[in-house]
Amino acid sequence: MFRYILRRLLQMVLAFFGTTLIVYALMFAGQGDPIQALAGERPVTAAQRAYLTEKYHLDATGVGGFFYRYFDYVKSLLQGDLGQSLTGRQIGDILQAAWPVTVKLALIALAVAIIFGVTAGVIAGIRRASIFDNSTLVLTLLVLGIPTIVLAPLAQYFLGVKWQLFPPTAGSEPTFYALLLPGIVLGSLSLATALRLTRTSVAENMRADYVRTARSKGLVKRRIVSVHVLRNSLIPVVTFLGVELGNLMSGAIITEGVFNIPGVGFNLFRGIRTEDGPLVVGIVSVLVVVYLVSNLVVDVLYAVLDPRIRYE
Amino acid sequence: MRVRRLAAWTALPLAVTLGLAACGSGGGSGSGSGDPNAAVSIQISEPQHLVPSNTTETSGSQVLAGLFSPLVDYDAQNKPYEVAAQSVTSSDNKVWTIKLKDGFTFHNGEKATSEDYINAWNYGAYAPNGQGASYFFEKIAGYQDLQGEKPKAKTMSGLKKVDDLTFTVTLSEPYIDFKTMLGYTAFYPLPEAAFSAPGVLKDSYEQAPIGQGPFKMKGTWQHDAKIDVERYDAYPGEKPKVNGVEFRVYQQLTAAYADVQADNLDVAPTIPTENLSTAPTDLGDRYQTSRMSSFQFLAFPTFDKDYSNPDVRKAISMAIDRDEITKSIFKGSQQSARSFVSPVLPGYRDNTAGAAGEFNPTEAKKLYQAAGGPSKIVISYNGDGGHKDWVDATANQLKANLGVEVVGSAEPKFADLLTKVEKKQPVGLFRMGWVMDYPSMEDYLGPLYSTNGSSNYYGYSNPEFDKLVKEGSAAKTQDEAIAKYQQAEDILAKDMPVIPLRFGENVFGHSSKVKNVEMDLFQRVNLVKIEAAS
Numbered sequence: 001m002f003r004y005i006l007r008r009l010l011q012m013v014l015a016f017f018g019t020t021l022i023v024y025a026l027m028f029a030g031q032g033d034p035i036q037a038l039a040g041e042r043p044v045t046a047a048q049r050a051y052l053t054e055k056y057h058l059d060a061t062g063v064g065g066f067f068y069r070y071f072d073y074v075k076s077l078l079q080g081d082l083g084q085s086l087t088g089r090q091i092g093d094i095l096q097a098a099w100p101v102t103v104k105l106a107l108i109a110l111a112v113a114i115i116f117g118v119t120a121g122v123i124a125g126i127r128r129a130s131i132f133d134n135s136t137l138v139l140t141l142l143v144l145g146i147p148t149i150v151l152a153p154l155a156q157y158f159l160g161v162k163w164q165l166f167p168p169t170a171g172s173e174p175t176f177y178a179l180l181l182p183g184i185v186l187g188s189l190s191l192a193t194a195l196r197l198t199r200t201s202v203a204e205n206m207r208a209d210y211v212r213t214a215r216s217k218g219l220v221k222r223r224i225v226s227v228h229v230l231r232n233s234l235i236p237v238v239t240f241l242g243v244e245l246g247n248l249m250s251g252a253i254i255t256e257g258v259f260n261i262p263g264v265g266f267n268l269f270r271g272i273r274t275e276d277g278p279l280v281v282g283i284v285s286v287l288v289v290v291y292l293v294s295n296l297v298v299d300v301l302y303a304v305l306d307p308r309i310r311y312e
Numbered sequence: 313m314r315v316r317r318l319a320a321w322t323a324l325p326l327a328v329t330l331g332l333a334a335c336g337s338g339g340g341s342g343s344g345s346g347d348p349n350a351a352v353s354i355q356i357s358e359p360q361h362l363v364p365s366n367t368t369e370t371s372g373s374q375v376l377a378g379l380f381s382p383l384v385d386y387d388a389q390n391k392p393y394e395v396a397a398q399s400v401t402s403s404d405n406k407v408w409t410i411k412l413k414d415g416f417t418f419h420n421g422e423k424a425t426s427e428d429y430i431n432a433w434n435y436g437a438y439a440p441n442g443q444g445a446s447y448f449f450e451k452i453a454g455y456q457d458l459q460g461e462k463p464k465a466k467t468m469s470g471l472k473k474v475d476d477l478t479f480t481v482t483l484s485e486p487y488i489d490f491k492t493m494l495g496y497t498a499f500y501p502l503p504e505a506a507f508s509a510p511g512v513l514k515d516s517y518e519q520a521p522i523g524q525g526p527f528k529m530k531g532t533w534q535h536d537a538k539i540d541v542e543r544y545d546a547y548p549g550e551k552p553k554v555n556g557v558e559f560r561v562y563q564q565l566t567a568a569y570a571d572v573q574a575d576n577l578d579v580a581p582t583i584p585t586e587n588l589s590t591a592p593t594d595l596g597d598r599y600q601t602s603r604m605s606s607f608q609f610l611a612f613p614t615f616d617k618d619y620s621n622p623d624v625r626k627a628i629s630m631a632i633d634r635d636e637i638t639k640s641i642f643k644g645s646q647q648s649a650r651s652f653v654s655p656v657l658p659g660y661r662d663n664t665a666g667a668a669g670e671f672n673p674t675e676a677k678k679l680y681q682a683a684g685g686p687s688k689i690v691i692s693y694n695g696d697g698g699h700k701d702w703v704d705a706t707a708n709q710l711k712a713n714l715g716v717e718v719v720g721s722a723e724p725k726f727a728d729l730l731t732k733v734e735k736k737q738p739v740g741l742f743r744m745g746w747v748m749d750y751p752s753m754e755d756y757l758g759p760l761y762s763t764n765g766s767s768n769y770y771g772y773s774n775p776e777f778d779k780l781v782k783e784g785s786a787a788k789t790q791d792e793a794i795a796k797y798q799q800a801e802d803i804l805a806k807d808m809p810v811i812p813l814r815f816g817e818n819v820f821g822h823s824s825k826v827k828n829v830e831m832d833l834f835q836r837v838n839l840v841k842i843e844a845a846s
Contacts, residue, residue, distance in 0.1 A: 260562050262563075
């Protein structure tokens with residue numbers, strides 16, 4: 001197990017540099033005129049153009065310029081310095097402020113998905129073809145069919161503005177309560193998928209031989225479901241939720257925008273809009289690490305759930 | 313966008329219930345003065361910078377307007393009057409003497425002196441500091457010596473201290489509107505505490521700027537979240553009627569709009585376009601409009617043969633029904649423009665474009681065919697600014713009225729559009745916008761239409777026009793200057809280098825917890841007028 005984790009960590013280093021190189025190249029290739037983008041629609045003075053060009057090596061173009069800037073970036077990255085955004089703020093500071101908010105939001109969303117999704121999935125799986133099963137099918141299809149860009153403003157409008165059950169936006173230093181509505185909106189998509197996955201998996205396992213054996217041994221139904229079936233049914237769900245955690249951490253650009261949550265997605269969106277290359281690459285580099293780690297955790301969890309899986 | 317519309321549709325029935333709820337909680341009739349200890353919240357987007365000479369966007373300027381007090385401000389006729397200055401005088405419009413009022417102190421207790429202005433302006437003009445608003449100082453003598461990679465000097469020779477409260481500014485050539493210009497953000501002073509060494513600004517200054525205005529910072533700038541300011545009691549000018557202001561950062565206007573409806577935010581200075589149709593019913597009398605200086609127009613690539621004939625340009629202008637577009641697309645939140653400068657300016661006249669500004673499809677078609685206009689017209693715009701609707705509508709009008717093929721063509725960003733224009737690639741007509749820096753006709757005529765204008769991307773050049781603008785800015789009196797500017801504007805009407813389309817307005821909303829919300833020509837909320845409604 002230890003060797004397995006070590007090997008994975010080494011692979012992660014390679015994957016990390018590979019992805020940052022690609023992201024850096026994409027940002028580099030797609031960059032128009034970041035100085036003009038920063039200034040919006042006003043003319044930029046020659047003095048300011050010269051100042052920013054020198055500070056961010058924007059004059060280094062072409063393939064040579066690309067590698068010069070990439071290695072410059074990696075060098076400071078290895079010293080723990082993520083660099084400065086084009087507006088002169090330390091990207092490290094930006095992330096430090098943004099991350100806790102996004103993590104809170106992601107955890108709420110994940111909790112919503114697990115509590116409601118997995119529970120309802122188990123019930124639907126046991127009572128296959130019941131009214132409960134069919135109605136959850138319709139509901140989840142509905143949720144899966146509505147994209148966040150519709151769901152978030154609708155939830156904000158009805159629950160926040162019209163009935164005033166929740167604050168319409170979260171803002172800075174949000175309370176748990178203010179994050180609840182965006183968390184539910186964000187979690188609803190994962191909830192639907194988790195529910196469908198759990199239901200199928202449980203329904204399948206309920207017909208498995210070992211369940212029939214357990215039942216004929218006279219084991220109580222609750223024990224069969226909670227110990228034997230559930231554990232075996234969770235493997236696909238855990239895979240899904242692990243990947244989903246990475247997704248949620250990367251910041252829900254739409255949800256964070258609609259509910260004005262100054263998290264990672266919020267900053268990523270601004271970085272892309274203002275062609276702030278250093279900011280986008282900085283955020284994505286950290287996201288790559290989050291994805292890699294969450295995938296590793298999922299793989300290790302397999303072994304815990306299913307003793308037949310062993311890692312060498 | 314379609315989604316938002318959907319949400320906006322459903323907003324109609326809401327207005328009634330919201331209005332009722334607001335009455336219940338308020339209780340008062342809205343008259344009388346509000347609670348002086350209340351704090352209000354105002355929407356901004358994350359400012360790029362909070363150093364006066366580096367602040368060129370509205371959000372930063374809004375925050376600085378609370379922290380600083382300008383030398384001059386503008387009255388109802390948009391003429392300058394003294395605030396932090398005692399007097400701003402000149403006998404020849406070249407050497408200006410600025411006397412400061414006694415009693416202004418910075419929030420750290422320092423007395424505001426003439427040196428604080430001189431240091432701040434020199435810092436702003438010094439090229440290696442890379443300040444975004446440095447071009448505001450270019451009229452001061454010695455500015456050129458501070459430019460380039462290794463400037464010759466660190467201070468402008470035109471700035472001279474006389475005594476603690478007096479200094480003189482020598483311009484490189486006479487400029488009648490210099491006093492008007494002093495109302496801009498870039499001309500605020502910086503305290504000694506802002507500098508770590510002469511000419512070197514402390515990095516930490518921007519995180520908690522110290523000014524001499526009605527409000528002081530409460531804590532530091534909380535990036536992406538908010539900026540809190542509280543009343544500065546030693547401020548000698550007009551006292552604010554609230555105890556503090558929270559500038560709350562929003563990434564999306566729709567989020568701020570939702571908060572204003574729910575009384576979760578006090579002022580949304582801009583109502584998002586998608587909510588314009590429902591906002592008057594959503595907010596009732598809390599939906600307001602006021603004048604501002606923005607000016608939208610279509611520019612002709614005058615270097616392009618197709619559009620080099622002024623008659624072609626006039627014909628296209630006559631084929632556009634401006635009123636129809638402002639009504640159906642902007643829901644009356646913008647006004648049709650038929651002049652080349654904004655109506656907020658002293659010296660503005662209606663309909664200076666004359667016949668070319670009037671919608672006249674039959675005449676337009678005749679003129680267009682007689683002048684041999686191109687058989688296909690392209691209108692380029694930046695796709696990220698919400699311009700598609702009106703560009704498409706304009707294209708359809710031209711198609712119907714001129715009988716030629718007209719298409720809208722979106723560039724991803726404004727910068728991409730500018731790059732193409734600068735390379736003289738065929739972009740066809742392209743959209744432009746302008747917001748003034750200070751209320752003077754010169755601030756439109758100079759940058760937009762003179763040969764070397766900073767925003768004259770379309771290559772319009774008319775020596776006679778340049779001469780008149782120059783004579784105007786060198787004039788002895790305002791009346792004389794305005795007469796020259798107006799003559800210059802008349803030349804524009806003949807040459808028609810651009811098609812004036814619309815003048816903008818502030819369209820804003822506030823919660824039921826505040827009153828006396830006023831916005832100025834620069835899209836900023838007036839922070840000393842706003843009151844709590846109690």
